[in-house]
Amino acid sequence: MLPPADRVPHLPPDSEPERPTLKTIAAATGLAVATVSRALKDAPDIGEETKRRVRETAARLGYRPNRAGVRLRTGKTNVIALVLSTESDIMNHTSRLIYSIAAALRGTAYHLVVMPFFPDQDPMEPIRYIVETGSADGIILNQTKADDPRLRYMQDHGFPFAAHGRSAMGIDHLYYDFDNEAFGRLGARALAERGRKRLYLVAPPRSHMYASHMIHGFTDEALRLGLPFEVTDRVTSDAGGDAIEAAVAARFAEPDPPDGLLLGSTTAGMAAIAAAERSGRVLGRDFDVVAKEAVPMLRRFRQDILIIREDVGRAGEFLARALVARIDKRDWTERQGLEVPVTVEPGG
Known part of the structure; x- marks a missing residue:
């Protein structure tokens, strides 16, 4: 008792x-x-x-560390905010990005907070909230646009940020990017070397800067090779697997279907293969696919996929370390980075 x-x-x-x-x-x-x-x-x-x-x-x-005390003493939160669209390729690209940023911040005074925004939401909303409330010391974001109001807003407010992607605004800011123009060229050449005659690209949303890079590289290389090509406007590589599969299946049901496909994401690669196989075609015999991936998984799906790898882990580490140096006002020689792919991994 x-x-x-x-x-x-x-x-x-x-x-x-x-x-x-x-x-x-x-x-x-x-x-x-x-x-x-x-x-x-x-x-x-x-x-x-x-x-x-x-x-x-x-x-x-x-x-x-006592967060309240740190903020009172220094005006800092020791928080890095990662602002991501919910339309991202979550099972591959985005998950790897989150992990690599968190790993780079491990053991430092900074903590990572992920803030999603939704397709029906103004992309400026989470940016304004963070800047106006001072709820983070810096922002990492992706899916940049050629003229991106988010970047201009943070630049005008002197708020530290780093972007996974470039813009065409003439703003000198921290970024790390994958050379999607090189990806488009490599993919088109690899398909041509496999004897493919009609090329087909499922690109990211056209509003994103990296989509214009990818489309330019693909179309310019196809023209140089003298091969007919098309860039579908029915669906994007950011769409869900069901939507991509339906769009590619519809194209294969039409006259003169493509036999060489370049896909801008892992999800798109798997969905496109499923669509082509539904029509009775065999990968590696009747058609070939070049897809981008950040985490090894496509080989477990089909052995004959041609793969171009993107080191998103390196991107996340670069962005985190560069942004922390910017916040702490430390010299950092590597302000901008670009990963240029040079090989296509053969299938089988």
Whole structure:
């Protein structure tokens, strides 16, 4: 039986375990408080072995920075916001991007918050909210446009950001991009080398900057090769698998169907193959497919797919580290990066 409430012993306040602080970590490691603080902030002048020792000690002691105190003292939130469209290829591209950014921030003072926006939502809405409320120190975003009001808004407000993609606005900002023009050219050449005579591209939404790069590379290379081609306007590579499969199946039911397909996403590649196979065609014999992927999975679907890989992990790491350096006002030589694909992995 429990004792009456008035007889329950109460621990004096000073018996509560103290929350670990920078001084606690400094005492445990034998380092100065300033060194511990800079190590936790991933400062470039602190050695990697020291950083590792400080982080391991902080984790063992259960150290967590007091967010409210940090914000009052520095005006910072120690939060990076990743703003993503819900239309992204979530099972492949987006999941890898989230993981790589989170991994790059691991062990630093910064934490990742993912903020989605929906197809019927103004893309400016989450950007304005973050900037106006100061709920993050910086923003990473993707699916940039040639003239992107989100980038201009953040630039005008002096708000730190990094983009997975480029624009044509003349703004000098942090970015990392995949060379989709090279992807289009590589894909068209690979299909031509397989003897394909009618090329077909399922591209990203035309409003996105990388779609114009991909379409230009594909069409220019097809013209150079003297091959007929088409860029479908029935569906985009960002559409769901069902929509892509239906659109490609409809095209295969029409006269002179394509025999060489270039797909801008993993989902589109799998859906296009399913559509062609429904018409009785065999991959590698009657048609070929070149698809882009960020996480290895297409070979488990069909061995004969031609694959161009995109290192989204490298992109996420680059964007996270460059943005943190910008927020912390540290020199960072790599402000912009471009991954240029050079090979197509053969099937089978």
